[in-house]
Amino acid sequence: MVKSEKSVWEDCLRFIKSQVQEQSYKTWFEPIKPLGLNETTITIQVPSQFFYEYLEEHYVHLLRECVQNELGPEGKLEYSVIVDSGSVQNQPYMVTLPNQNQNQNGKSWGKEVVEPEMVNPFKMPSLDKDSRYSNLNPNYYFDNYIEGDCNRLARSAGIAVAEKPGITSFNPLMIYGGVGLGKTHLVQAIGNKVSEQRKDNFVLYVSSEKFTTQFTDAIRNNSIQSFTNFYLQVDTLIIDDVQFFSGKEKTQEMFFHIFNHLHQNGKQIIMSSDRAPRDLKGLQDRLLSRFKWGLTADLQMPDFETRMAIIMRKMQSDGIYIPDDVVEYLAYSVDTNVRELEGVLISLIAHATLNKTDIDLELAKQTLKNIVHDIESEVGVDYIQKTVGEFFQISVEDLKDKTRKKEIVIARQVSMYLCKEYTNHSLKSIGYHFGGRDHSTVIHAVQSVSDMMDVDSKFSNSIDELKKKMKMKLV
């Protein structure tokens, strides 16, 4: 007798229930709905992207086991993710769970389930349109790439390039910036927009690491010709993390060749790097000079308002509500990079979901305490305020208060100065920890302390003593 998706899923649930704790079962498996069954593939609906990612991260083996118990060794699972209506992705999001470990590229849109990993670019027997794959992640697009001063130039150049690939003077377009600041997101958003608007434009996203491996494999397999042919067909080439080419002479030569050919033929090249071209060591000058032909734009850490907007956008797309004071607290506290900000958010939601509690300021503080390095073991704002308070015999409350008494103002300025020296907090975040003062007050405090140290040796000795305490805490 042919089983329905409902009965297959019920059997899966029975197995899952015997393997996981009751609470996890209720949280992560009860909300799932079976949608359809097609020979060896069962489709289930999950409430959000976050939910899907959580299942994939924590229960992929269990899911595979139960699906294969039910549907045989070929058994597969497809997710349909409910996407928020605010995004451009208004169709169900289908993801295939392959039979081996989950790979990021197994994701695709709508019913057309593509498994890019199955296309081996060096064997490339046929290079017709059907064998083209882009490696683009559909989750990266412009609408969910929040604009701020930190990325305005790069973002607008990206949009211009995406609208007219190969035609603007931004060719190549080189995006650089520190870890987790959104380089991959931006370059992939460009690729997705080009693909969306020009179906016949062959867009290819590849990391420099993957390009290098493909190239060395091609040498080993005697298939350089197909490797080159493949790349020469690309219309929009996106190469991520070009700093990885550093010191790899042969790979650079190959890339130089491909770059020239594509550029001469009016094809678009987009690159990203973790540093500015002038700081890229171990790259041939001729390659570096080409990187500078078009436009180079940097990404900075988003400011407070942009971080707030990023958090809110992320919450909106996960269908999760977080109170304003928590959003504000997170945006103030995590000012290292966007990936870290997202990591804190995910932990926070996971804590709340698993413990079945609401997300509030207290939970956010607890979660952050476990993650953000600046607390307790290292010098953090709390430690500085406590140490300076004891030194000047002033309470921490006074340091945060509005009091304009001279000795308190000085102690407050010293604390701000030390926060600037010893923590990763931005000026805005430092001001926030001192009763919500703005960044110009912090700049003024830092300047006043430096000036006073120049003219008052007693004051300067006090600061040195405080600095010693900070250093002792750091070792």
Ligand SMILES: Nc1ncnc2c1ncn2[C@@H]1O[C@H](COP(=O)(O)OP(=O)(O)OP(=O)(O)O)[C@@H](O)[C@H]1O
């Ligand atoms: N302006 C932004 N708006 C929304 N999300 C962002 C923004 N900037 C970064 N992100 C998110 O932050 C995360 C890290 O970004 P991404 O992976 O693109 O960084 P990266 O600079 O390529 O990092 P790495 O140097 O490690 O390769 C991603 O999930 C991305 O979507």
